[in-house]
Amino acid sequence: MELGIGIGWRPEIAAEVESLSGIDWVEAVAENLCADHLPDSLVRLRERGVTVVPHGVALGLGGADRPDPDRLAGLAARAELLGAPLVTEHIAFVRAGGPLTASPRLEAGHLLPVPRTWDALDVLCENVRIAQDSLPVPLALENIAALITWPGEELTEGQFLAELVERTGVRLLIDVANLHTNHVNLGQDPAKALDELPVEAIAYVHVAGGVEKNGVWHDTHAHPVSEPVLEVLAELRSRVDPPGVLLERDDAFPPGAELAGELDAIRATLRKAASSADAGPDRAAPRKAAPSADRGPVASPDRASASDGSAGTGARTTAPAPVPAGTRDRTAVAQTALLSALVAGTPAPEGFDHRRLRVQSRALAAKRADVVAKVAPELPEILGDGYRAAFLAYAGSRPMSGGYRRDALDFAEHVLIAGGPADPVARRRLTYWWQDRSGARPPRRTTRLVRAARAVLVGK
Numbered sequence: 001m002e003l004g005i006g007i008g009w010r011p012e013i014a015a016e017v018e019s020l021s022g023i024d025w026v027e028a029v030a031e032n033l034c035a036d037h038l039p040d041s042l043v044r045l046r047e048r049g050v051t052v053v054p055h056g057v058a059l060g061l062g063g064a065d066r067p068d069p070d071r072l073a074g075l076a077a078r079a080e081l082l083g084a085p086l087v088t089e090h091i092a093f094v095r096a097g098g099p100l101t102a103s104p105r106l107e108a109g110h111l112l113p114v115p116r117t118w119d120a121l122d123v124l125c126e127n128v129r130i131a132q133d134s135l136p137v138p139l140a141l142e143n144i145a146a147l148i149t150w151p152g153e154e155l156t157e158g159q160f161l162a163e164l165v166e167r168t169g170v171r172l173l174i175d176v177a178n179l180h181t182n183h184v185n186l187g188q189d190p191a192k193a194l195d196e197l198p199v200e201a202i203a204y205v206h207v208a209g210g211v212e213k214n215g216v217w218h219d220t221h222a223h224p225v226s227e228p229v230l231e232v233l234a235e236l237r238s239r240v241d242p243p244g245v246l247l248e249r250d251d252a253f254p255p256g257a258e259l260a261g262e263l264d265a266i267r268a269t270l271r272k273a274a275s276s277a278d279a280g281p282d283r284a285a286p287r288k289a290a291p292s293a294d295r296g297p298v299a300s301p302d303r304a305s306a307s308d309g310s311a312g313t314g315a316r317t318t319a320p321a322p323v324p325a326g327t328r329d330r331t332a333v334a335q336t337a338l339l340s341a342l343v344a345g346t347p348a349p350e351g352f353d354h355r356r357l358r359v360q361s362r363a364l365a366a367k368r369a370d371v372v373a374k375v376a377p378e379l380p381e382i383l384g385d386g387y388r389a390a391f392l393a394y395a396g397s398r399p400m401s402g403g404y405r406r407d408a409l410d411f412a413e414h415v416l417i418a419g420g421p422a423d424p425v426a427r428r429r430l431t432y433w434w435q436d437r438s439g440a441r442p443p444r445r446t447t448r449l450v451r452a453a454r455a456v457l458v459g460k
Contacts, residue, residue: 158196
């Protein structure tokens with residue numbers, strides 16, 4: 001399906017998106033939409049014939065666990081409500097722990113990279129097949145940006161994606177900003193990745209901005225698209241004419257005129273790259289993933305393809321082999337150890353770059369603080385300038401286990417139990433805010449909070 005040029009729809013820029021000219025389609029974060037009701041802006045866009053694609057961020061298809069049926073059902077419901085031609089998600093894990101490791105469940109609140117190993121690929125492919133069987137439309141998966149890389153990886157990014165497509169028939173959402181991020185942070189060559197992956201499986205392309213700090217590229221989606229990212233887009237366009245290209249922006253939203261300017265830059269890049277490709281010699285056909293040094297060819301007999309070779313069509317003609325025994329357990333242990341180091345301060349797993357882990361850990365805590373401030377804006381209002389420092393101190397010892405709204409409540413409770421905030425009026429407001437939203441709590445913690453609240457009332 002030809003999508004054309006699009007932009008990420010966000011409530012903060014809904015009016016600007018509606019007023020932009022030349023927009024063929026939009027993408028909306030699936031988890032930010034109700035399963036049975038659309039925002040008026042999206043209704044108006046659909047009435048104008050603008051395609052809306054739901055973009056999931058919470059399935060965690062690269063995680064050790066099988067996909068959660070309720071999350072899959074929610075994504076399917078949103079796809080049907082929107083009349084979407086496809087849905088998209090990420091090649092990432094977002095949570096770890098739980099029954100497979102007999103440890104507490106941990107939430108990353110962020111997309112974390114899966115190791116490019118055969119074990120991780122086996123788990124990912126089975127999870128993708130489960131998702132495909134639960135969704136009413138085709139699925140496309142996005143490559144993610146990373147600050148860290150796993151030790152002992154057995155495949156390049158292009159090889160990993162090629163094998164994923166070969167086995168499952170899933171389509172690809174290629175984020176050229178993420179390819180640039182991994183080039184700066186991990187030394188991975190975007191051109192090599194594009195050469196190795198099956199470009200005919202591309203459903204569409206993401207373009208987004210970021211910023212470099214102390215030699216690390218942060219994929220912020222809050223800065224203008226940089227020239228190096230547009231150069232990667234041109235590299236991709238020299239190989240294939242993608243069905244769709246979309247501008248992402250998630251924060252620090254500029255005026256509509258600036259968004260229009262970024263879209264114009266994307267269009268100009270595509271036109272120039274297309275002209276260069278037409279004028280130059282024919283580019284060779286996309287290459288299959290290179291053989292693994294220790295596993296033989298990528299499409300090896302013991303890991304038979306789940307596809308008939310029609311990459312990216314979503315068709316699978318042979319029954320997939322089950323994940324080998326113990327593979328999910330090994331994956332769970334490895335991912336839990338990494339996530340625990342990032343959000344709970346446990347020792348870093350062997351082989352990881354400790355400096356990069358610290359950078360990633362600080363980034364996760366900062367993102368938690370920012371998102372909690374958005375989902376519960378009363379908290380920074382009540383706590384004032386002390387909000388961020390208080391939240392980061394809390395996040396250093398309290399991993400997220402139930403999503404951002406639960407995190408906001410747990411943070412407020414933590415502050416109250418610790419005797420804060422110092423100002424009696426702020427403490428009273430925070431107490432009322434927590435009581436209004438918390439509902440039933442375990443007796444021990446509730447008792448402690450009630451005592452704190454009584455102390456506030458007595459001290460009025």
